[in-house]
Amino acid sequence: MRDRVQTARARPAAGGPSALRELLERVERATPAGRDRAIDGLRALAIAGVVLGHWLVTALVADSGTLRGASPLRELPAFTPASWLFQTLAVFFLVGGLVAARGRARAEQGFRAWLRRRLARLFAPVMAVAAVWSVIAVTMLARGVAVDTVLALAALVWSPLWFLLVFGALTALTPVAARIGPAWPVAVVALVDLVRFWLGGPGWLGWVNVIAGWLVPYCLGASWAGGLPSRRTGWALLLGGAAATAVLVLWAGYPASMVGVPGAAVSNLDPPTLAAVTFGLAQCGAARLLAGPLRRALRRPLAWAAVAVVNVHAITIFLWHQTAMIAVTALGLLTGGILPGLHTAPDSAAWVAARLAWLPVFGAALVACCALAGVKRPGRAGG
Template sequence: MASLSELAARTPASRDRYIDFLRVASLGGVIVGHFMMAVLVIGDDGSFSFTNILEVEPWTRWMTLVLQVMPIFFAVGGFSHAVALRSLRARGGGYADFVSERIGRLVRPALAFITVWAVVAIVVDLTTDGDAQAGAVLQIAGQLVWFIGIYLIAASLAPLMLRAHERWGMAALAALGLAVVAVDVARLAFDVPFVMWLNFAFVWLAVHQLGFFYADGAADRVGPRRLGGTMLVLGCVALAALVGLGPYGIAMVSFGGEELSNLTPPTVALLAFAVAQQGALLMVRDPLRRWLDRPRAWKGVIAAGSVAMTAYLWHFTALILVLAGQYLLGIGPEGGTGAWWLLKLVELVPFALLLVALIALFRRFERAPRRAGVVGPSAARAAVAAAGVVCAIVGMLGFAVVGFRGLATGYVGNLAGLPMPSWAPIVLVGASAMLTALAALPRGSVAVSDSPATVARDD
């Protein structure tokens, strides 16, 4: 394996290092945010429960304007998907190749995480006989996977959305924005049932679309400070109006007890925030690019980027272990007090050490297998790949409601009105891994029939 210095030296001048930095920073922000928000409540009888500092201390909700970094990841994803899709077109690749290269890299490390936690959950479930408190921990342990499911919606539709962008440009983005507004109006003004869930797609697809414009060089043509300043002002004005005059709150992260969440499902307020955030990032792009030209800084980004998804997947595990130690020691200061903030600073050390250990143990699953070439366009392969993506999306979202709870004793959650048994997400993600791999197998090995007239030759 090449050293960091060798990888840094091989970096082509055309590579946008700022994108790599933002990808790492966004996932790092999620990890730090989750650590800072978690509050362990220990009852007088020895029972425990979890809450969120946003629920305990209203002033901390303003911090989400800094800590909410999901839009960064989606915008960066739009850039990366545009670059990957155009490269695949030039090489004669098809949808199955795209799914294997871009979506498989998320499913593979997630499947390793799910497998380990499934074994742990079964053992815990059997030894505690379905204890409610143990079940709550197991449910929380798997809930962070929902983010991958939402991201996969944007990733799976990237080929279609890129073509819409190339044909209609700003009109495609405007249509998504209008769809977000229409959903919020139908939901809040007319109480239309279930329509709110559409904004999981419309909001994140709109943010994802911003990455296409960046890939096209919009910031360079207009000027990053000029374009960024315009986006920042427009986004801030829209957000201020929505929060000040409308029903939306300032928190960009969900918490218990809020009247209207801006995140689950996303709202037009979150979209306005995303526009302002992307504008702010454009305004600081050039100085950060100069910093990333330094060898030490760039090697740090390379190192972090190589384990970013592993860190994201396993940081909840490190957090649970830290909170378990806190519970065993009987330390439970009230959330938001000076003692609690001091405890958070102290716990940051074991949290970081545990996370590093977990990364070292599981980072191998983040490495993508080598592929000799592309399999090319094929309706049959595309159908298999699409089926795999649907399994992954539904499975990942299923973890949001069941986690790993009740795998041995039985537990059924509810996903947008649909029953979700605890074992179903595991089966779906496993099926996704098999289907996406099958779709991209080289010809002669795959069990899917290809039409010679529609398949490009392999390089």
């Protein structure tokens, strides 16, 4: 579908409502008749959650001529539910496992050729980010920008890229993911947590969960490749996962935040804990329940066109969304003032309100970054 949507968007059209209508018709015609639009809708929701989550829980504070990273989750515990809404990684891995398993089943080439093609599509866009940020970092240092500022900005851009490494590793495990199912990786995560939290085991053991933890939704998605399970299964995952997460948070001492909080002794995400896994299972259940409503909603041409475009450029959006926020923050400094919600400490409800007002600006900057990154180049089908 990606090739067809790219072609549909590339054709010139006159401006005005008729041009929009023509574009929507082209995207509609480019969509295969049997495509399950709910899967694309879930992927779009997942990438939107990641982007909005990073923009809301990450702040760059102007402090004595430098920029330092901060998080409202540390200063505003009441903001914790935001991490429940916007930490959507399990849905991304769920959809990834489902799409990879379906794509592998349809592929005519051998596994190695299929894997090489998928990994190239996954990692090729990283080269542009690496090149741009190498130039930015060298230029900033040459102009006397504080090293701490450069490191803080680079960390915002590079730290989320662990996701691509894990996704690539799980893609290589696609042939066995559907066969082993999610129960075994859940057991591995539980055992690792038991050893490191209760039996005095080494902290480094938690990094086993980076693969095992995200293998849970990936395996679940691969097992759904032949068709989505019943709504009863969706409710079981949602309610069971939510109940297990509540027990782990309220009585086992796991953090309530589903993302890392600066200064916290334990993070549910870095590396993943059993609470992150059970929370992810609840999200997978919610995704199954949302599939029907999404499928109906995406019959509307405008909604489907928006989702199709996001899916075509999902990796580009992921790679450049932090750069967009940084660009707006840096341009804001050129005004000569400290702008609320952009350069101020995230320690009040006023900061949250101001930050929400900046989100459309970040979105516009992201569109510009994606355009400069060359998102109109011919792509390949999304699988």
